[in-house]
Structure formats: structure tokens, C-alpha cells
Amino acid sequence: MADPSLASTPDPPYVAVIFSTQRTPGDAGYAAASDRMLELARVQPGFLGVESARGADGFGITVSYWRSEADALAWRAHAEHLPVQARGREAWYAGFELRVARVERTRSWRPSG
Amino acid sequence: MADPSLASTPDPPYVAVIFSTQRTPGDAGYAAASDRMLELARVQPGFLGVESARGADGFGITVSYWRSEADALAWRAHAEHLPVQARGREAWYAGFELRVARVERTRSWRPSG
Numbered sequence: 373m374a375d376p377s378l379a380s381t382p383d384p385p386y387v388a389v390i391f392s393t394q395r396t397p398g399d400a401g402y403a404a405a406s407d408r409m410l411e412l413a414r415v416q417p418g419f420l421g422v423e424s425a426r427g428a429d430g431f432g433i434t435v436s437y438w439r440s441e442a443d444a445l446a447w448r449a450h451a452e453h454l455p456v457q458a459r460g461r462e463a464w465y466a467g468f469e470l471r472v473a474r475v476e477r478t479r480s481w482r483p484s485g
Numbered sequence: 486m487a488d489p490s491l492a493s494t495p496d497p498p499y500v501a502v503i504f505s506t507q508r509t510p511g512d513a514g515y516a517a518a519s520d521r522m523l524e525l526a527r528v529q530p531g532f533l534g535v536e537s538a539r540g541a542d543g544f545g546i547t548v549s550y551w552r553s554e555a556d557a558l559a560w561r562a563h564a565e566h567l568p569v570q571a572r573g574r575e576a577w578y579a580g581f582e583l584r585v586a587r588v589e590r591t592r593s594w595r596p597s598g
Contacts, residue, residue, distance in 0.1 A: 377544060378505055378507060378544075378580055378581070378582050379582065381582075381584075384584075388501075388503060388584060390501060390503065390548055390588075392491055392492070392536045392548070394490070394491060423505045423546055424546075425505075425538040425539055425545045425546045426538055426540055427538045427539055427540065428541070431490060431491075431536075431538050432538045433536055433537075433538045433546040433548060435503055435505070435546060435548075441589075461594060461596075465594070466595075466596065467593075467594060467595045468491070468593075468594050469491050469492065469494075469536075469592075469593050469594075470591065470592040470593075470594075471494075471501060471588045471590070471591045472588070472589055472590040472591070473587055473588040473589060474586055474587045475584045475585070475586040476554075476585055476586060476587060477554075477585040478582065478583065478584045478585070479582075479583040480580075480581075480583075481574060481578070481580060481581050481582075482579075482580045483574075483579065483580070
């Protein structure tokens with residue numbers, strides 16, 4: 373997935389959608405769809421940021437940040453997102469856990485000097 | 486980090502600590518310390534599970550799950566954990582974001598048949 377870096381999010385509270393996935397082997401259109409979904413998510417109302425990492429073993433975590441749960445649910449129901457979710461279950465994922473959470477406390481750190 | 490797989494967590498609510506990090510190049514004792522912290526976290530009161538992924542670019546996300554925020558804070562203050570946190574800022578991380586969140590809604594999926 374594109375843009376694997378730290379997301380600068382506003383002060384809490386806000387919503388985090390933690391999407392943990394085990395990929396099946398091979399691409400099968402995954403990379404292109406993933407890039408497109410990221411591009412589309414970024415322009416949704418209430419989108420605050422996204423972080424994503426996947427290891428060579430195919431296990432990955434993507435956390436998207438939203439102003440409200442309603443904003444996260446609207447993205448879930450987006451007309452272009454729904455068929456991609458179905459494709460994920462059919463082809464790309466060997467399993468996933470999705471957790472919707474309310475961020476209450478944060479700490480940022482960058483090296484000084 | 487060891488054990489990169491989906492965590493089976495109980496029904497919400499529970500607490501997620503989302504730790505997003507950019508690693509500096511090289512190991513410098515990171516892998517051994519990371520394994521030890523995982524081993525130690527697993528036996529702390531209120532520990533529910535952990536998921537972790539890091540890409541080849543050094544960007545990683547580790548999410549640990551806890552019964553309560555008090556349990557997560559106790560782990561943060563653990564005598565063996567504190568010097569490792571300091572070492573992280575000195576040597577291993579080029580930056581991090583830590584977010585404490587309350588998980589309110591979950592969805593699990595595994596392939597059927």
C-alpha cells in the first residue's frame with residue numbers, strides 16, 4: 373500500500389478503524405485496488421489520515437482515522453468501496469479482524485536536535 | 486517482531502494501544518528487545534493480544550489489546566519496559582505515534598468451506 377508513514381492526526385477524540393489482514397499469496401489485482409481505495413478514502417468527508425504496514429509474510433495492519441464513526445461508516449458504504457470489500461473476501465484475504473475504536477489519548481515523538 | 490498474526494480478542498469494549506513507528510536503519514539490539522517485550526507483555530494482567538506488522542521500508546504498526554486502560558498503563562510503567570522505551574527513543578525509532586483507543590465494535594472474517 374502506498375504512503376507508509378506516520379499520520380498527523382488532530383487532538384483526540386476521533387475514530388480509528390484498525391484493519392488487520394492476512395493476505396493470500398499473489399497479487400490478483402490487490403495492489404491497484406488498494407492504491408485506488410487509499411486515493412478515494414483520502415477525499416471522503418471526515419478522513420483524518422491512514423497508516424499501513426505489511427510484512428513479507430503477508431500479515432498487515434492498516435489503521436484509518438476518522439472524525440466520527442458516522443464518517444467511517446459512510447466510507448464503508450461507499451459505492452466504489454463495497455465491491456472491493458467483496459473482492460477482498462473472495463480473493464485477497466485469508467482472514468481479517470476489523471476493530472472500530474475511539475482514540476482518547478495520544479503521544480507523538482520525533483527526535484530532537 | 487515475533488508472531489505476526491490475527492489476535493483473537495474478546496467482545497468489546499476493551500482497549501487498543503496503537504503504536505506506529507518508523508525504524509532507524511540497522512538492528513542495534515532491537516529485535517532481541519522486541520521479542521523480550523512481547524514475551525513479557527503476554528504475561529501482564531489484562532493482556533488480551535497483540536498484532537504487529539513492519540514493511541521493508543521500516544514503517545511498522547503494533548497494536549496491543551488490553552482489558553482496561555489501567556492495565557495498559559501498568560505495562561507502560563513496568564520496570565523492565567521503561568528502559569526499553571528510553572532505548573527506543575535513543576536508538577531505534579526515527580519517530581512514533583502512540584494512540585490509546587477504546588474498541589467499541591469489531592468484525593472478524595475467516596474463509597468459509
